[in-house]
Amino acid sequence: MVPLALVYHSDLEKNRVGEPVFIGFLRRRRTLLLFIAPTVGVLLAIVIFPLFFSLALSFFDWNVIQAEPWSWVGLGNYSTILFQDPYFRTSLTVTVLYLLGTVPLQLVLGLIVALILNRIGQKIINSLRTILVIPAMMTPLIVGIIWRLMYNPDMGMLNYFLSLLHLHPIIWTGMPATALPSVMIADIWEWTPFIALILLAGLQAIPVEPLEGARVDGASGWQTLRFVVLPLLSPVILVAVLIRLMDSFKTFDLIFVLTQGGPGMRTEILNYYTYRNGFKFFHMGYASALSWLLVIILNVISMILGRTLRSRGLYAAGR
Amino acid sequence: MASISTREIRTTLFVIVTVIVFVFILFPPFVLLLTSIKREVDALSFPPKWIFRPTGSNYVEIFQTSPFLRYLLNSLIVASTNTLASVGLGSLAAYGFARFKFKGSDNLAFWILSTRMMPPVASIIPVYIIMKTLRILDTPWCLVIIYLTINLPFAVWMMKGFFEDIPREIEESALLDACSEFKVFRKIALPLAAPGLAATAILSFIFSWNEFLFALILTGTRAVTVPVGIIGYMKESGILWGYMTAGGTLALIPVIILTIFSQRHLVKGLTFGALK
Numbered sequence: 001m002v003p004l005a006l007v008y009h010s011d012l013e014k015n016r017v018g019e020p021v022f023i024g025f026l027r028r029r030r031t032l033l034l035f036i037a038p039t040v041g042v043l044l045a046i047v048i049f050p051l052f053f054s055l056a057l058s059f060f061d062w063n064v065i066q067a068e069p070w071s072w073v074g075l076g077n078y079s080t081i082l083f084q085d086p087y088f089r090t091s092l093t094v095t096v097l098y099l100l101g102t103v104p105l106q107l108v109l110g111l112i113v114a115l116i117l118n119r120i121g122q123k124i125i126n127s128l129r130t131i132l133v134i135p136a137m138m139t140p141l142i143v144g145i146i147w148r149l150m151y152n153p154d155m156g157m158l159n160y161f162l163s164l165l166h167l168h169p170i171i172w173t174g175m176p177a178t179a180l181p182s183v184m185i186a187d188i189w190e191w192t193p194f195i196a197l198i199l200l201a202g203l204q205a206i207p208v209e210p211l212e213g214a215r216v217d218g219a220s221g222w223q224t225l226r227f228v229v230l231p232l233l234s235p236v237i238l239v240a241v242l243i244r245l246m247d248s249f250k251t252f253d254l255i256f257v258l259t260q261g262g263p264g265m266r267t268e269i270l271n272y273y274t275y276r277n278g279f280k281f282f283h284m285g286y287a288s289a290l291s292w293l294l295v296i297i298l299n300v301i302s303m304i305l306g307r308t309l310r311s312r313g314l315y316a317a318g319r
Numbered sequence: 320m321a322s323i324s325t326r327e328i329r330t331t332l333f334v335i336v337t338v339i340v341f342v343f344i345l346f347p348p349f350v351l352l353l354t355s356i357k358r359e360v361d362a363l364s365f366p367p368k369w370i371f372r373p374t375g376s377n378y379v380e381i382f383q384t385s386p387f388l389r390y391l392l393n394s395l396i397v398a399s400t401n402t403l404a405s406v407g408l409g410s411l412a413a414y415g416f417a418r419f420k421f422k423g424s425d426n427l428a429f430w431i432l433s434t435r436m437m438p439p440v441a442s443i444i445p446v447y448i449i450m451k452t453l454r455i456l457d458t459p460w461c462l463v464i465i466y467l468t469i470n471l472p473f474a475v476w477m478m479k480g481f482f483e484d485i486p487r488e489i490e491e492s493a494l495l496d497a498c499s500e501f502k503v504f505r506k507i508a509l510p511l512a513a514p515g516l517a518a519t520a521i522l523s524f525i526f527s528w529n530e531f532l533f534a535l536i537l538t539g540t541r542a543v544t545v546p547v548g549i550i551g552y553m554k555e556s557g558i559l560w561g562y563m564t565a566g567g568t569l570a571l572i573p574v575i576i577l578t579i580f581s582q583r584h585l586v587k588g589l590t591f592g593a594l595k
Binding site: 117145256 | 421432528560570
């Protein structure tokens with residue numbers, strides 16, 4: 001009897017007489033190659049090749065405008081970035097502020113919304129679910145345009161509301177103090193509902209027994225949340241945070257429309273600083289080196305995400 | 320009785336908070352729509368006008384005085400061609416990963432996922448140089464190709480989950496009838512995964528439709544897509560708010576319709592299959 005596993009023809013074949021082992025392996029695996037190789041090939045060509053191309057570029061000094069040939073600078077770009085470039089440090093600070101100002105807030109607000117919706121009842125949730133996901137699915141550039149409209153100092157809704165409260169109008173995206181918070185608010189608007197949606201899905205997957213148990217033991221609402229719900233929800237929270245963290249590093253469209261990185265460098269996160277070095281100043285080598293720092297950071301986060309997904313608890317629960 | 324009334328108060332409170340949350344979510348897009356049907360005088364007035372004579376002139380003018388139709392067509396061509404390619408290649412690979420376990424298959428699958436995480440900014444300079452060398456800058460092709468970096472890993476991961484949900488017994492009987500693996504994939508697995516395939520295609524389409532950075536760098540005049548076209552309405556002399564909001568509203572309509580169609584699979588899609 002064949003157990004409950006697929007037996008493929010290819011697995012049953014043996015090497016033919018006189019056939020090299022490797023060729024025999026390829027022939028037996030040809031089905032597998034047929035399925036997987038095209039995708040792997042395409043990704044090698046359009047993701048990995050450009051990445052190594054940019055790694056190579058990062059060791060050169062190459063300014064397109066000056067029309068000079070590339071000159072080899074070794075690790076020069078990297079040492080300039082890390083030890084000499086004050087703009088890089090500013091940009092790093094802005095990036096950290098941006099991450100700290102968006103992801104944790106989105107998580108807390110999203111959790112509150114999810115907990116409330118979870119109490120309200122299935123029927124209402126089902127009709128609201130679509131609305132929760134709409135900001136995240138909207139074209140990010142248009143999200144930026146919407147908020148630029150809202151922030152407009154002369155005719156925007158936000159200053160209108162301020163005037164209703166007899167407060168002074170604010171030049172939201174134009175003043176150093178409010179520019180970064182303005183971008184953050186747009187980001188929070190865009191992603192909090194989505195976090196709430198994920199956490200809501202997680203909450204609804206929590207089995208009833210531990211909750212019942214906590215109630216029987218006389219746990220208060222807060223205690224149940226703290227000691228039963230949050231631990232059970234933690235894998236979902238971790239995935240949400242990691243995905244958001246990666247996306248936040250890559251924020252571009254919002255900043256492009258709202259502030260272009262300004263005023264000064266108040267909203268210029270690393271991603272945007274890299275873009276400006278490449279396509280505004282045309283320091284291609286320098287921008288490549290900067291982008292590789294981003295690649296390294298994102299790789300670390302994506303490895304952690306991969307490990308989390310792989311750990312049995314979540315990956316199995318997801319299916 | 321007292322406990323019931325506190326519960327009622329609490330429920331009412333929850334409902335009020337929920338209403339506030341959804342007003343907060345829906346208000347900004349509503350402002351976009353509202354501005355798009357205002358004449359310029361009304362749009363620029365302060366305080367904002369709530370009562371005005373609505374006009375469709377912005378919607379007519381972006382087609383007449385700017386190539387908005389071409390932006391729409393470009394976006395449509397790029398997004399649908401890319402979706403076909405992503406879903407085609409992606410479901411093949413996904414089936415491979417779902418059905419053939421081999422040494423390192425998990426690592427390879429996670430490598431594919433990790434390619435999606437790479438920042439576009441990191442590859443944009445080489446990609447620009449490569450596309451220029453291939454002489455396909457400012458054509459839909461360069462976007463069709465480069466959006467595979469976003470949608471191919473996505474399609475693999477989505478479809479992998481859907482194929483894994485199909486019970487193996489169905490395919491085993493076909494294999495015993497001496498169908499080739501590819502035939503089993505095409506005739507049995509793919510039709511069974513059709514709903515998942517549709518959701519994957521819809522989401523891929525939306526991701527292509529929404530993309531901005533690659534389109535900004537790789538197109539100039541002929542292959543301009545909707546987001547880049549809309550940015551063109553920010554002129555040095557001032558922002559054409561009427562055009563921008565009308566274009567924005569038109570660009571959002573397909574996204575919202577498609578989102579409603581695929582909402583059952585959205586959480587899965589946006590968390591790379593980690594959550595359902």
